[in-house]
Amino acid sequence: MPEWTPAQQIVFEDWKRRVSEVYRLYGYTFLETPAMERSEVLAAKTGAQTQKQIYRIAKDGASTSLRFDLTVPLARYVSAHQSDLPFPFRRQAIGKVWRGERAQKGRFREFYQADADIIGREKLSLTADAEILAMVADAIEALCLGDFQLQISNRKVVIGFLDSLKVMDKAQVIQLLDDADKMSAAKLRQELELLRLDVFEIRKILKFASIRGDWDRASQELLALDYGNEEFNQGLDELGQLDRALRAFGLDPRMYQYNFGIIRGLDYYTGMIYETKLVEHPEIGSISSGGRYDNLVGAFSHTKYPGVGCSIGLTRLFSQAVAADLVDIRQTTVSQVCVLPFVEELEKVATVVRALRQSGIATELYLEGGGLTKSLRAAAKLGVPYVLIIGGDELAAHRLTLKNMSTGEQESLNLAQVIDTLQQF
């Protein structure tokens, strides 16, 4: 489980704020659900792999568990409050989820997801899928991590394609394709042979999974496969509409491509699916993913509530971005100034400190006494950019000494000048 230093935590808090602000600008309202859910709710729409990773609570017969994502709890919430909510319902949630994965580099058992979803009642236009993709691109851009590219696919195209191939065990093929980037091409071919697929079919599957490019190119290659059936064609049609909407929203064409090697492990997706890679840092893996889920809320309700959503794996991304030196960590404390008092009367010090705080300046008051050298050393350890020294004689003349800790320069100023300098910093 991750634990940041105070300096890292300042940046991580800023990340949460930036992503949340982009979601807010798109009109996604806040909605938080509890960390614990009833175990059977979580089991309702979970793949076997995720099921094994769920943390159950050792109380009341393990009837509650920690959530493994933010989407299933949202579905449960929407079905419970369907008569009170407006539809389409846009919601954001930045919260922790838990998965009992084997600990490995960049994987955590407790991590933040930053999610945004739109849930419709009975229907939800494909333009919603495009809005989600355009918005998550804005959110990732707000983190200033360099170029990235959304990788878009569609479950109907994948399932339709496999159907037309008469594959016996689609789930296993899907699982293999989902894991394809973790194995060599030879190994993948071998695994597919174990599923009793013939050479001809394997070649088709590998060809399908290697299709990528803009919609002109990807759609031509898909059509060239000449394996259409109704589901496949519906997926193609959805992607065509999605592409037109993405262009209309003005999403930079370099920021997305179609990629039919993208599968997504979770069972609940029914249409568009996507993942995201940093162009300069493909080794970090997918930093954001999501898609369309038309039946997830339906699992808890009689009415159909189609949804589409995105999720940024904030903790994993932060950890890897720190490791790859993509994050500018410069502050070690939220304090902008540390006040070192060398006067008897705490009242007078408190007056100065209060004025600074009322001007919005984060002000730490050093209360431990001792000489100037010791106090300055403590302030230096704190990493605060400025120190304000309050001396008795000086204070009587309404002067204070402001020291810039990075340049070492110090000035004798009145309180208004101190506030002015600190506000400009």
Next chain:
Amino acid sequence: MPEWTPAQQIVFEDWKRRVSEVYRLYGYTFLETPAMERSEVLAAKTGAQTQKQIYRIAKDGASTSLRFDLTVPLARYVSAHQSDLPFPFRRQAIGKVWRGERAQKGRFREFYQADADIIGREKLSLTADAEILAMVADAIEALCLGDFQLQISNRKVVIGFLDSLKVMDKAQVIQLLDDADKMSAAKLRQELELLRLDVFEIRKILKFASIRGDWDRASQELLALDYGNEEFNQGLDELGQLDRALRAFGLDPRMYQYNFGIIRGLDYYTGMIYETKLVEHPEIGSISSGGRYDNLVGAFSHTKYPGVGCSIGLTRLFSQAVAADLVDIRQTTVSQVCVLPFVEELEKVATVVRALRQSGIATELYLEGGGLTKSLRAAAKLGVPYVLIIGGDELAAHRLTLKNMSTGEQESLNLAQVIDTLQQF
């Protein structure tokens, strides 16, 4: 476990922001620890009552549990990172904790605490205790819940007093006094008799526990008890210093009193302890509490790290404040405007929407089609203050229709005027 409506969640998010901002202005930096801790860490400094409420995770032999407060994890963190941290170390954390209490009105099994703490190395001045109290008063004031009063006591005074009485089982007497507000005076007297205390001693204890007032009055009454010993006198001295510092910090005298009926359940407090009541709503109980813990970090370390902290029970307070109608819940969505497009070209709509968002206006785009009546009904259900109607002919003349949803008035404006109106709202 609590779950708010979107309208309530908007206010709750605002509460978290306000409290965090006050803590930031005092220089308390962010530090988050995982929800799960090793079970033995949590057990190290827990009263028997809290111990029973801990949620253990049904994995790896229940060796991990959910945290029941934010202070014990902070102590573990500080001892693990003591060589990297500056001291005194000021930290804030607003996070969830879990306690398996019996569900009852205003009590939750999962709830937010908004904590701030100062940890010193080897020593920590009593002025730190005063800073914590002054700051938490500012934080509570920022929530605009009417008059409140901090109730301050000191563990040394309590223990010293009980010592001088030759009470056999101090822990039981302390537990009884902590629960005193949940029982009648007669019942309390009866319970004290069961502990084999004589009438004379019981009268002393009840007298002690009923002392309250400003420091002049409270200290006189304490001295009049004439039961001093070293610990008692040390506690008195600490409170005297604390009171001088509170005056120096300019804390409004109506915002605090000394109250020796205040005990605090948790075992780790060693000096100042406090609780907080809303003056007009005493039935809500204590909304914030905390105190001095000189040995908590020491439980995980060889060096002494005295600390003092405050905690606002944010979830419980919010739930009760909503029930008592103290919270002004007016927005049902973060969206400031909902855009209803009636033009073919999504590009043109997207241009308008992008301009609004770039001006910082939270803009929801209605994508579901249908006529004006249906779309306006959806926007009304959303509770958005403004609707922006984009019609084809109008747009060609660079005009848009902005409708105020509460007055029903609508105006034909250009884009700059729309932005201006929405930014002023």
